[in-house]
Amino acid sequence: MAVSSAPGKVYLFGEHAVVYGEPAVPCAIERRARVEATQRSDSRVRVHAQDLYLNGFSVEYAGPADDRPTVATDQSVLDLGMRYIDGAIDRARDLADQPEVGLDVTVESDLPLGAGLGSSAAVVVAGIDATARELGLELDSEEVANHAYKVEHEVQNGEASRADTFCSATGGAAKVEGDSCETIDAPNLPFVVGYDGGTGNTGELVAGVRALREEYDFAASTVESIGDLVRRGEHALDAGDVDELGRLMDVNHGLLSALGVSARSLDAMVWAAREAGARGAKLTGSGGGGCIVALDETEDTPTALGYTPECERAFRAELDTEGVRREDG
Numbered sequence: 001m002a003v004s005s006a007p008g009k010v011y012l013f014g015e016h017a018v019v020y021g022e023p024a025v026p027c028a029i030e031r032r033a034r035v036e037a038t039q040r041s042d043s044r045v046r047v048h049a050q051d052l053y054l055n056g057f058s059v060e061y062a063g064p065a066d067d068r069p070t071v072a073t074d075q076s077v078l079d080l081g082m083r084y085i086d087g088a089i090d091r092a093r094d095l096a097d098q099p100e101v102g103l104d105v106t107v108e109s110d111l112p113l114g115a116g117l118g119s120s121a122a123v124v125v126a127g128i129d130a131t132a133r134e135l136g137l138e139l140d141s142e143e144v145a146n147h148a149y150k151v152e153h154e155v156q157n158g159e160a161s162r163a164d165t166f167c168s169a170t171g172g173a174a175k176v177e178g179d180s181c182e183t184i185d186a187p188n189l190p191f192v193v194g195y196d197g198g199t200g201n202t203g204e205l206v207a208g209v210r211a212l213r214e215e216y217d218f219a220a221s222t223v224e225s226i227g228d229l230v231r232r233g234e235h236a237l238d239a240g241d242v243d244e245l246g247r248l249m250d251v252n253h254g255l256l257s258a259l260g261v262s263a264r265s266l267d268a269m270v271w272a273a274r275e276a277g278a279r280g281a282k283l284t285g286s287g288g289g290g291c292i293v294a295l296d297e298t299e300d301t302p303t304a305l306g307y308t309p310e311c312e313r314a315f316r317a318e319l320d321t322e323g324v325r326r327e328d329g
């Protein structure tokens, strides 16, 4: 049996624009997905997934994805989750040169699925690492990041950057620009996350921004403006200027709204955080629903979010400097 975990992330800046080669700064947070992989004596693959924000599901199959049984839960969320898990298992089996080997795989996650906290990247990173190790193959974190990116890229129909998977595999704060990914120094920022209980479909949201960008020059300029903002943000991060980081987060949220990826619930949480005195607040991840991230070292923002009807839960999130980690001793 091999068990690996990998952290989720928030975007300080730069989601969506990163897909077009602009820089982004994702930060790993201390909330993880854990994957346990155990080789079976037959060639079946059995996946049991327990997400604290879903009711959990269990699926057993032997053939290709089309033969899947129907399961009584939100089928679209289940399908999406299963495609990432399948992708990770298949990739690791291929890498270990054992494409037909049977496995029992258990997934547990502290991260809501499809809500902007990088749950899919964390599951894919931990899944590749655990499955590969169970099959006798040790990969370093950059190799895991690279293979996890390929899985996300495929599942999201080519609409993925390296940001989520790199950040989850290596931990800490990262700067991602095209194929260049590096870990950067960052203070432990006072992140507060607000979650509306909903999800966004990353592939569809990214495709929507792509269409807007192709149709309107102003949308293409908006994407470039996000890149300029991120470059400013890097200086603020270097200088430890939390006020400036907050101001830039506010602007970043406005630019993402202009690209059509915010939602009423996300805007409501962003405004609740700002009115409570947060240094800044923005949606995180692909948007459409899910999470916002705010900067506030006081209890005012978590308290205000707790009273915001659109917010299902609010919590503090510490920067996690550790990426993919073995949990089986």
Ligand code: MEV
Pocket (backbone or CB within 6 Å): 014, 015, 016, 017, 018, 019, 116, 118, 159, 160, 161, 162, 163, 164, 202, 206, 285, 286
């Ligand atoms: C999703 O977490 C972040 C996006 O920028 C897509 C990606 O980078 O792959 C929207």
